[in-house]
Amino acid sequence: MKISDFELFKSLLYERSGLVISPDKSYLLESRLTPIAKKWGLPSLESMTMQLRALPDEKLIKDIVEAMTTNETSFFRDTKPFQIFQDTILPVLLEKRKTRKSIRIWCAASSSGQEPYSLAMIxxxxxxxxxxxxxxxxxxxxxxxxxxxxxxxxxxxFEVQRGLPIQYLMKYFMQFGDSWQLKDEIRNMVRFSNFNLLDNMSRMGTFDIVFCRNVLIYFDEKNKGEILEKIAGQLENDGFLLLGGAETVLGITNKFTPNPEKRGLYIKSDKPASTIVSPRNASAAPSSTSSFTSSLFKRT
Ligand SMILES: C[S@@+](CC[C@H](N)C(=O)[O-])C[C@H]1O[C@@H](n2cnc3c(N)ncnc32)[C@H](O)[C@@H]1O
Structure with a gap:
């Protein structure tokens, strides 16, 4: 792939989804975007970038962004966060919310639904x-x-064999040939909608618990910090945040404090801004992206 084509895809993905693509991932661009080029009747990725430069079609951009997302997930992924939800967070919130008797949970990058449905089954x-x-x-x-x-x-x-306890499979799913259909009693407990973590979060309302797991790893420090700070704005002061095992707030934002005993669990903190461990990268786009390509795909 030509460097200029790589730079165009890199810039588009960064502007539209926050995804950071390094040059060693150009094989990933090729393997995931070639089928999109085919779908659009374009003979090559080079002709795709030509079309994007001439007329940045929003539907094509959406297809490119979607093709580059990594949707890896599973029921009760990593087990521990769901134990923490059940044994630590729920008892605390049931006590704290006993007058209100309502709890709002947000799975902020829910992929094919296994994470929110796991919570619903609990x-x-x-x-x-x-x-x-x-x-x-x-x-x-x-x-x-x-x-x-x-x-x-x-x-x-394969999906139901990964992490889902057999008794939940028997109780909450119906088998149809090779596939397993989740019953409506669980399905109806989750409300799905499209939301880009780069967007303003105020329309989401406030939450008592936010699961934002295994998505920040794809972003740079600047976007990680901004997303975490926006989440802090939507989380009740005594609410809980869960991040993925490879993610942290340390050195990125002072809005959250990790629970030293429960990996991945964070509560809101009220430390002054000067206590951030290391300054975040302040640049608006990856440094090698030209201002021309980056302005082509700026979200409005
Ligand atoms: C690896 S999955 C994580 C799923 C689940 N949270 C888990 O831990 O199993 C990451 C998800 O983040 C979504 N994603 C990527 N960029 C996003 C963005 N800017 N806003 C919202 N979701 C995004 C992807 O579409 C993908 O489904």
């Missing part, structure tokens, strides 16, 4: 204890394609 198991409570699970993702999959809630044998 809550369903506690139905008797939670009688009279209102739980809202809001699940969002940048990709409409993956959201459609999440809403369908139909999973392969």
């Amino acid at each position: 809550l369903k198991e506690k139905e008797a204890e939670l009688r009279g409570w209102r739980f809202e699970i809001v699940a969002t993702d940048i990709s409409d394609e993956i959201l459609d999959q999440a809403k369908r809630a139909s999973y392969t044998q």
Whole structure:
């Protein structure tokens, strides 16, 4: 791939989704975008960049962004965060919200739905204890394609074998040939919508718990910091944030404090801004991106 074509895709992906692509990932661009070029009747990625330069079609841009998202997920992924949800967060919030009797949860990069549905199954198991409570699970993702999959809630044998306890499979899924359909009693507990983490979050309302797992790893320090600070703005002061195992707030924002005993769990902190461990990268786009290509794809 020509450097100028690589730079154009890199800039588009950064501006539209925050994804940072390094030159050693150009094979990934080629393998994921070649089918998109085919779909659009374009003979090569070079002709795709020519079309993007001449007329940046929003539908083509959306297809490119969606093709480059990594949707890897599984039921009860990493186990621990779901134990923390059940054994640490829920008891605290059930006490703190006993007058209000409602709890809002946000899965901020929900992929094909396994994460929010895992939370829904935990809550369903506690139905008797939670009688009279209102739980809202809001699940969002940048990709409409993956959201459609999440809403369908139909999973392969391989997907249900990864992390899902057998008793939940038997109780909450129906088998149709090779696939497993999640029952409506769980499906209806989750509300899916499209949301880009780079956008203003105020329309999302406030939450008691935010799961933002395994998505910040794809972003640079600047976007990580901005997203975490926006999440802090949407999280109740006594709320909880869960990040993925390879993610942290340390050195990025002072808005959250890690729980030293529960990896991945964060609460809001009120430290002054000067206590940030290291300054964030202040540049608006990856340094090698020319201002021409980066301004082509600026979101409005
Ligand atoms: C690796 S999956 C993580 C799924 C789930 N949270 C988990 O931990 O299993 C990352 C998801 O983030 C989504 N994503 C990537 N960039 C995004 C953005 N800017 N805004 C919202 N979602 C984004 C992708 O579409 C993908 O489904």
